[in-house]
Amino acid sequence: MNSLIRLELTRALRNRKFLFFSVVYPSVLFLLLAGSADSTTEVADTGLTLPTFYMVSMASFGALTAVLMGNSERIAKERESGWVRQLRLTTLPGRGYVLAKTASAAVVSLPSIVVVFVVAAAVKEVRLDAWQWGVLTLTLWAGSLVFAALGVAIGYLASGDAVRPITMIVYFGLSMLGGLWMPTTTFPDWLQDIAKWLPTHAYAALGQAVELGHAPHTKDVAVLAVSFLLFAGGAAWLYRKDTLKA
Template sequence: MLRYLLLEIRRTARDRRFVFFTVALPVGFYLLWSNIFTKGGDLDSDTGLDAKTYLLVSMAAFGALGASLTTTGARLAAERQSGWLRQLQVTPLRPWAVITAKVLASMCLALPAIVMVGLVAVLTKHVHLSAGEWAAMIGAMWIGTLPFAALGTLIGSVVGADAAQPLTVLCYMGLAVLGGMWMSVSILPRTMRAIAHWTPSNRFADLGWSIAAGHTPPASDALILAGWTVVLGGLATVAYRRATVRS
């Protein structure tokens, strides 16, 4: 499985679209929005973070979310169409091993988005966090990409190549909005706020906001993310098995 994992990482890293959408795009948005909110006042009453720090977490989460989804969903659907899954079936790899390798590869490729947004925030906006806070935030957000990688794999196993890309983008943007990455959840309508707090994207971003604010993330963040990971990972494994039978 290790060789297959390294192969997945190399294949995706060579994709220029991956570099643009998962690294350049969140960095560009961070520079744009952090320059608009120049006063540095509190952007969100729930976190108490200033604009440049709040946006650091938001855009890092946005980039990591995109990397996790786009490196699994559309790619896996294309592999089904091209016959790559049939080739994998003649290898000793079990379905759970293929899913695990794809999820881990997605997580590895989400890490640069988190690191690069953080680096740009330090160099351009002089965001200051302690070494421990940086390590905790990056580590927690990296692990927090698990349910999104599983969701991307589920999408790629269920729908065809033509539908996978728009469905992935729809999930990407919907989760970003509900996660509070584009606007504070507190300004959303009441029903959307209630839904948002149960989404993995909101709890994912909240990990970073809590740590950046100097607080220990609430246990509910980890529990909800773990629950989504188990459910989506299980569904992805079942869907992948069915997809290989049909291929």
């Protein structure tokens, strides 16, 4: 499994287009969204200023890009090329394949998070305590595992031709409805009720709690934990189902 993780990391780091959209693009979006905002205007009902709010949102969006977009399309292509069929001839179990894909994607998501933080601190002068920077980085990095597992599941659910549109719908749907692009407080009440149960909303809420110096809400942790179990379990089941077809 370690060899597969190293291989996945090497392939991802060689893909310049993927690195641009997962590492550079979120920072550009942060500057566009928070570029003209001052450091005192607060986002309604959050207690956060616009720069601090969008720093976590765009770091979350960058991690989501890295783990979801990369995993789903790559796996669908590997299935069509026969690479996955070759892996089945090895001793690698289904859960090992899912864990390897999830872990390698999460490693790639770390630069996406850190670059947004650096830009926010340097350009918009976002200031947090040292422990907050550390905990915030670890929290968002660990949380990205949820969406890495989702990427694996989509890669096994969709064919090579269909995987991109399906991934884009899930990707933008979760990002917008989860409040990464705009505060969910601007949504209608019925849409806010839905957003509170989405993993992207819970993911960003963990980071926002750290910024405020608070402990994360139990519900947000539970939503992410249940989502991870569902996505990872679904990915492992789809892997085994795909194996039976071979």
